[in-house]
Amino acid sequence: MRPEPGQVLHFSEDPTITRFVPHVAATARQPDAYVWAVDYGRAPDYWFPRRCPRAMAWVRDTTTDADRDRVIGPGCGDRVHAIEYGWLEAMRTTRLYAYRLPADVFRPFGENEPYAHVATEPVVPLGPAEPVGDLIACHAAAGIQLRVLDNLWPYWDAVIASSVSFSGIRLRNAKPRPQ
Template structure:
């Protein structure tokens, strides 16, 4: 699930969002309120349950690798994830080396959300190696030292498993 030309995506486990309003995320490192989206390069880093810790790495010449903890395997296989499409013109790149795009005003998706489907299969279909490891710590240190482009997402949840302190209670 990648954005079409001129579009950006937001991934969510909630299929009922009609309007996205800027907010300060609990995990935010900045005080400004935003609506967050990603482009084609960064979209694969969000093909996971929201709270799942993961390390994503890539280069222009080598394979893309995403690593997760074993404790999250079942949750990855059973989570239903949705992609919301947005016009890229409503967003600005975020940061010096943009990893996301943000809006400071409320935005409506271009249409209903699209169910992403099999998250493991999606990685396979896009030639992304999905590594399942006992723990992420060592791998994350190796990736950070390697010089590869990388993203460590929800690393505060590493070692906690799906039922950890940030689990979504339904």
């Protein structure tokens, strides 16, 4: 599930939203109220149950061959998403929906490498929520490795110490770091 040209997406487990109103998320690092959405490249970051912790890594121009092999894996494509075993059943059973939103009311958000798009005014979806479908199949169809780990922290520590690009979402919901 990706946006078409002129669109961004908002993913939700609620298929009944008819209007998105800017708000300050409980976990926000900024004080401004926004409607949040993602573009084509970042849509896969949200092919998960909302609360699912995930560590994501992908190759960029400055990624070393050693880091590519160590973090992504030799011959394994350009992108990896990792979750914990405790979230696998939710990945299999969660019903996720995508809302198509008009891109022209959004602006990129994030410094060097924008990771989202935000709007500061209410936004009406371009149509009803669309089921995303099988979240594991979405990853497979996009050629994204989906790793299932006992604990995310050892992998996350290797990712952030490497030359790959990365994103960690809902990591506060991961199991505690191993001792």
